[in-house]
Amino acid sequence: MSSTAQTPTRRLVFPFTAIVGQEEMKLALLLNVIDPKIGGVMIMGDRGTGKSTTIRALADLLPEIDVVADDPFNSDPHDPDWIDNDGSAQAVRLTVKKKVPMVDLPLGATEDRVCGTIDIEKALSEGVKAFEPGLLAKANRGILYVDEVNLLDDHLVDVLLDSAASGWNTVEREGISIRHPARFVLVGSGNPEEGELRPQLLDRFGMHAEIRTVKEPALRVEIVEQRAAFDQNPQEFLENHQTAQEAMQKQLVMAREKLPSVEMDYEQRVKISQVCSELDVDGLRGDIVTNRAAKALAAFEGRNEVTVDDIRRVITLCLRHRLRKDPLESIDSGYKVEKTFSRIFGLEPSSEESTVAASNGIR
Structure with a gap:
């Protein structure tokens, strides 16, 4: 029901x-x-x-999810593992959108x-x-x-x-x-x-x-104006972005459906683990998360196979916080990860990497 x-x-x-x-x-x-x-x-x-x-x-x-009515755990009525407190099956329970x-x-x-x-x-x-x-x-x-x-x-x-x-x-x-x-x-x-x-x-x-705080004046002005427009008339502002919101929501739903079918080349997986090994990342969480994130990005962009660019875009997010051994040491901005990735995957450092390196005083 x-x-x-x-x-x-x-x-x-x-x-x-x-x-x-x-x-x-x-x-x-x-x-x-x-x-x-x-x-x-x-x-x-x-x-x-x-x-x-x-x-x-x-x-x-x-998007809204189906939940069992009056259930404190937002239980999924379609989950075969879900059983009510009295042992009854979930089929007899009311389902609502939330x-x-x-x-x-x-x-x-x-x-x-x-x-x-x-x-x-x-x-x-x-x-x-x-x-x-x-x-x-x-x-x-x-x-x-x-x-x-x-x-x-x-x-x-x-x-x-x-x-x-x-x-x-x-x-x-x-x-x-x-x-x-x-x-x-x-x-x-x-x-x-x-x-x-x-x-x-x-x-x-x-x-x-x-x-980091946006430094570019034009972008700062755009952010301020966006916020002012929302505060002045939230309903109108939301209506103006309704189409983009619905498109993004649809993209997320399709990405979730596509995710199980996304594949990653064996050589790419070996190179990810090589990056983790050379950066002395403890444990295997870094390898696992980088693999998952790269596949999720490929699914989000509607592809069935992970590319090297997918890995490049997520690997810093997945590894930079795993390099710190000393609690007093600050987290690396990502330059070490980018440099090691570029070398192992045979890529030239990007202009963005060069900028990060320059800002850190590294040549």
Whole structure:
């Protein structure tokens, strides 16, 4: 049985396709939406560069999903693994359409607020598993956004990364255990001036995007004017970008469908691993994520085979944060990754690489 949920009055969100600049951040977010197994994205950059605006815009852009009505976990009614609490099949439950959930995790959140709690007294007196879902349940099949993640308690960051990697959240209290799906795209952001995450935690984010304040005056003016136009008449601004939004949404849906059929040449996979090896990247996460991201990019652009250019565009995002061994060391801007990639893949350094090298004083 299915039904269409009434659309409540909701806050209008700045459209994703109207965001100017910050291409690195937008690409990383889109690829994680196409393949959530990439493992989320860490966005580090200056204050006031549109991090939160972009993430909310992405969540608003995504197509509505089918969920089981009145289910606290946004369960997929078409998932054969889903069984109701009383053991009944999902076929008898009402299905509704819902926007992809976008959950903000506040810095002061406790573990109980994040993971959920079990009412022990009710469980013992009534013999039922009285579970109060937390933010991880609310974020299932959506986006979990942690602003200033570098200021969050390391233990909580561990919990988030474990859930994001496994797709499940387990809560145990006094011998009672509850387990529920927690499949979400984890997005963290922060300002490097306030400190970095420990390398062990940073490594578990699939991608790392660096954003900087736009320097070009013409672009700054365009951004200011776009924002002013949206604030003055949000409805009209959204209508003007409706066609572009729908086209982008359709492109994302097609990319998800195409992703399983995208192939990567064996030699390309060997060279990716060679880059990771020469850069002394610990573990195999770098290899795995680069492979996934390159395939997601090919799917996004409607191709069935990964090209060297696909790998070039994602490899810095996937590896730059995995080079840091010392917690006091700053994250490489990407020059080392680009240089090693160009050499192993037999490419001449691009003009962009040369500019980065020059800015770092490297010849």
